Amino acid sequence: MPRDQELAQGIIRGDRESVVRLTREELDAGREAVGILNEGLIPGMDVLGERFARGEAFIPELMAAAKAMNAAMEILRPLLEASGVESLGKVVMGTVKGDMHDIGKNLVCMMLRGAGFEVIDLGVNAGAERFIQAIEESGARLLGMSALLTTTMSRMGGIIEEIRKSRAGAGVRIAVGGAPLDLAYANKIGADGYAKDATVAVECFKGLVAALRTP
Numbered sequence: 001m002p003r004d005q006e007l008a009q010g011i012i013r014g015d016r017e018s019v020v021r022l023t024r025e026e027l028d029a030g031r032e033a034v035g036i037l038n039e040g041l042i043p044g045m046d047v048l049g050e051r052f053a054r055g056e057a058f059i060p061e062l063m064a065a066a067k068a069m070n071a072a073m074e075i076l077r078p079l080l081e082a083s084g085v086e087s088l089g090k091v092v093m094g095t096v097k098g099d100m101h102d103i104g105k106n107l108v109c110m111m112l113r114g115a116g117f118e119v120i121d122l123g124v125n126a127g128a129e130r131f132i133q134a135i136e137e138s139g140a141r142l143l144g145m146s147a148l149l150t151t152t153m154s155r156m157g158g159i160i161e162e163i164r165k166s167r168a169g170a171g172v173r174i175a176v177g178g179a180p181l182d183l184a185y186a187n188k189i190g191a192d193g194y195a196k197d198a199t200v201a202v203e204c205f206k207g208l209v210a211a212l213r214t215p
């Protein structure tokens with residue numbers, strides 16, 4: 001079986017041990033961390049998500065898969081975050097209120113750090129107040145919001161509105177992401193940016209930095 005399929009199968013089975021072993025072996029063989037993620041681990045999550053939607057997989061399987069994914073991410077973290085470049089800016093990042101999914105958000109945080117951003121990670125379940133408090137305290141001009149549920153996605157517009165109405169939030173550039181979103185939805189709710197994955201998210205935030213610098 002090709003290595004990416006083995007990695008994906010390991011995630012689907014929630015087999016932490018084999019996912020960790022395969023991830024290490026791929027790195028030792030000279031494979032890039034981003035390739036392991038995008039071509040092996042994330043496709044496994046997607047397959048499991050589709051099975052769950054069809055009623056063929058259940059919460060304990062999703063939890064086991066998430067544990068295996070997190071174990072692999074711990075190995076990849078130092079490689080994704082390694083960066084000697086000057087800070088590109090501060091980003092406040094969080095998963096919105098009511099939503100406990102944090103794998104994608106954590107990946108975006110890692111990739112941003114690797115690209116030279118300073119990231120203030122609020123974790124999960126973040127409402128407007130926490131976002132506003134974090135930008136007040138940190139002085140960040142960039143903010144990222146993640147949602148994986150259609151219910152929590154629909155709260156993002158209101159949170160953006162509240163942030164923009166606050167003193168600290170005026171002029172802050174906001175990007176959104178998460179599996180149920182797309183560019184049209186991001187535009188509809190007044191976000192300044194959207195990215196479909198963590199690699200594109202880095203480009204998205206670089207674009208927002210450039211936009212902050214041009215009056």
Ligand code: B12
Pocket residue numbers: 042045046047048049050052053059062063065066098099100101102103104105107108143144145146147148149150151175176177178179180194195196197198199201204
């Ligand atoms: C793992 C998982 C879980 C785990 C989460 C563990 C964790 N620590 O995150 C657990 C088991 C806890 C879980 C629980 C639930 N889940 Co769940 N889960 C998933 C699953 C299988 C994978 C999600 C994932 O990690 N994907 C991999 C990451 C890398 O991708 P990602 O999150 O999309 O992130 C990428 C991009 O979107 C983007 N991105 C993400 N955030 C941001 C932010 C910014 C600013 C930017 C620019 C980009 C960006 O970059 C990321 C990296 O490339 C998905 C199915 C799926 N394929 O999405 C279902 C899924 C999201 N879950 C679902 C459901 C229904 C639930 C539950 C309600 C189930 C229940 N009945 O209890 C609960 C909700 C709990 C809650 N309140 O949040 C549904 C949602 C359906 C819907 N229409 O809303 C899905 C889609 C499954 C399905 N097909 O039905 N889940």
